[in-house]
Amino acid sequence: MSILIKNGRVITATDDYMGDVYIKNEKVTLIGQNLEMEADEVIDASGKYLFPGGLDPHTHLDMPFGGTVTADDFETGTRAAAHGGTTTIIDFAIQTIGHSALEGLDTWHKKAEGNTAIDYGFHMILTDMEDDRLSEMKTLADEGVTSYKLFMAYPGVLYMDDGMIYRTMKKAGENGAIVCMHAENGIVIDEIIRVAVNEGKTEPKWHSLTRPTLMEAEAVHRTISISKAADVPVYIVHLSSSDALEEIVTARAEGLPVYAETCPQYLFLDYSYYEKENFEGAKYVMSPPLREKWNQDELWYGLQTNNVQIVSTDHCSFRFKDQKSMGKDLFTKIPNGAPGIENRMGLLYQGGVIEGRISLNRFVEITSTSAAKLFGLFPKKGTIAVGSDADIVIFDPHRKETISVNNACTHHMNVDYNAYEGFEVKGFTETVLSRGKVIIKDCKYVGKKGDGQFLKRGLYSGIK
Ligand code: URP
Numbered sequence: 001m002s003i004l005i006k007n008g009r010v011i012t013a014t015d016d017y018m019g020d021v022y023i024k025n026e027k028v029t030l031i032g033q034n035l036e037m038e039a040d041e042v043i044d045a046s047g048k049y050l051f052p053g054g055l056d057p058h059t060h061l062d063m064p065f066g067g068t069v070t071a072d073d074f075e076t077g078t079r080a081a082a083h084g085g086t087t088t089i090i091d092f093a094i095q096t097i098g099h100s101a102l103e104g105l106d107t108w109h110k111k112a113e114g115n116t117a118i119d120y121g122f123h124m125i126l127t128d129m130e131d132d133r134l135s136e137m138k139t140l141a142d143e144g145v146t147s148y149k150l151f152m153a154y155p156g157v158l159y160m161d162d163g164m165i166y167r168t169m170k171k172a173g174e175n176g177a178i179v180c181m182h183a184e185n186g187i188v189i190d191e192i193i194r195v196a197v198n199e200g201k202t203e204p205k206w207h208s209l210t211r212p213t214l215m216e217a218e219a220v221h222r223t224i225s226i227s228k229a230a231d232v233p234v235y236i237v238h239l240s241s242s243d244a245l246e247e248i249v250t251a252r253a254e255g256l257p258v259y260a261e262t263c264p265q266y267l268f269l270d271y272s273y274y275e276k277e278n279f280e281g282a283k284y285v286m287s288p289p290l291r292e293k294w295n296q297d298e299l300w301y302g303l304q305t306n307n308v309q310i311v312s313t314d315h316c317s318f319r320f321k322d323q324k325s326m327g328k329d330l331f332t333k334i335p336n337g338a339p340g341i342e343n344r345m346g347l348l349y350q351g352g353v354i355e356g357r358i359s360l361n362r363f364v365e366i367t368s369t370s371a372a373k374l375f376g377l378f379p380k381k382g383t384i385a386v387g388s389d390a391d392i393v394i395f396d397p398h399r400k401e402t403i404s405v406n407n408a409c410t411h412h413m414n415v416d417y418n419a420y421e422g423f424e425v426k427g428f429t430e431t432v433l434s435r436g437k438v439i440i441k442d443c444k445y446v447g448k449k450g451d452g453q454f455l456k457r458g459l460y461s462g463i464k
């Protein structure tokens with residue numbers, strides 16, 4: 001199968017030029033101008049941008065959490081991702097306490113295999129790393145799972161104490177892997193929650209008011225200190241606040257291998273969403289929570305200055321009607337997480353490029369290239385270049401859409417609300433190719449369940 005895309009404006013993290021792209025056997029095999037070769041299909045991309053497919057390195061599909069299971073599984077979640085121009089995800093497999101991490105990986109392989117629309121890798125959430133289990137981490141890395149997520153939050157569920165964090169980090173460093181951290185001080189937060197609940201504070205907004213930014217900043221600081229002692233690179237996931245960002249800026253100025261992602265919810269939404277009537281605030285219950293609006297400018301500044309390198313979604317969808325409602329009487333029972341896998345690229349293009357905060361090249365870098373580099377997938381993923389997988393988004397920079405759960409061009413997630421309801425975005429993912437096959441065309445999914453392949457990722461090699 002061969003495809004020739006003609007007259008597109010090719011945009012990578014470093015380049016911006018007019019070109020034709022020839023694809024054969026799933027790869028980009030030639031890029032040039034006025035290419036005249038025969039192809040099974042010719043696509044005219046005049047007036048359109050060609051972006052590398054997006055890479056979302058933080059998703060939770062088919063994940064048991066908060067007394068239920070996420071609404072999107074690997075089929076619905078990856079299809080929705082594709083609609084939004086994301087062609088690779090890295091999802092989080094989980095080690096259950098008392099069980100082998102390899103067992104957890106096996107479980108996640110079974111969930112994903114044969115079901116995904118796009119290529120996927122796994123990070124491993126480690127919860128139980130006594131000495132006798134540490135050797136499993138090397139096996140994981142050999143299997144292409146070269147990053148581990150640890151939690152300072154959620155005591156009794158995914159939480160790891162500092163001793164185990166240090167032990168796990170040390171082993172990760174020896175293995176050449178990177179550690180992803182959920183940085184919130186869960187022990188202090190649980191105490192704040194206990195007091196609040198005793199005082200009868202039960203509505204969704206208390207989820208946010210009991211998780212202060214200082215407890216995020218403290219955990220980021222501790223992560224960095226422990227990682228320095230353990231000699232391992234760290235990646236702070238879902239960074240939400242200016243206080244926490246300050247810790248990252250300080251560490252990076254010291255030259256430490258400290259990286260961070262933020263997510264659209266922290267760039268576009270804010271605390272006021274928790275005050276919505278009729279329990280609607282529950283739609284935005286996630287951890288860390290939405291912050292006061294002024295934090296958004298600081299996070300954008302973090303992206304502009306490369307102190308934050310990546311925008312992921314932390315897509316973790318729960319239906320409003322029968323899942324978020326589990327916490328109708330008490331905010332602690334609302335499952336934590338929000339949907340977003342489909343809208344990341346569109347929102348970032350609008351808020352970043354259209355609104356003048358970042359360049360086109362930086363847009364590609366933060367939505368695709370940096371994640372591919374940091375997580376051992378570059379140059380297979382994350383760029384448009386000869387030899388790379390032909391994961392390409394043909395993007396119409398003029399078309400406008402209003403994001404809505406009712407808009408068949410902006411919502412395919414298996415969840416009954418859209419967190420960005422009513423947001424207007426200019427620029428639209430018109431066609432998506434995954435490994436040289438068109439899978440999205442004019443708002444329609446034309447791929448096949450199971451097209452996606454598992455990606456064995458390389459070891460950490462550092463990025464700027
Ligand atoms: O609220 C969130 N973020 N849910 C997903 C799990 C996590 O902590 O990433």
Ligand code: ZN
Pocket residue numbers: 182237238287
């Ligand atoms: Zn987390």
Ligand code: ZN
Pocket residue numbers: 058059060314316
């Ligand atoms: Zn997450």
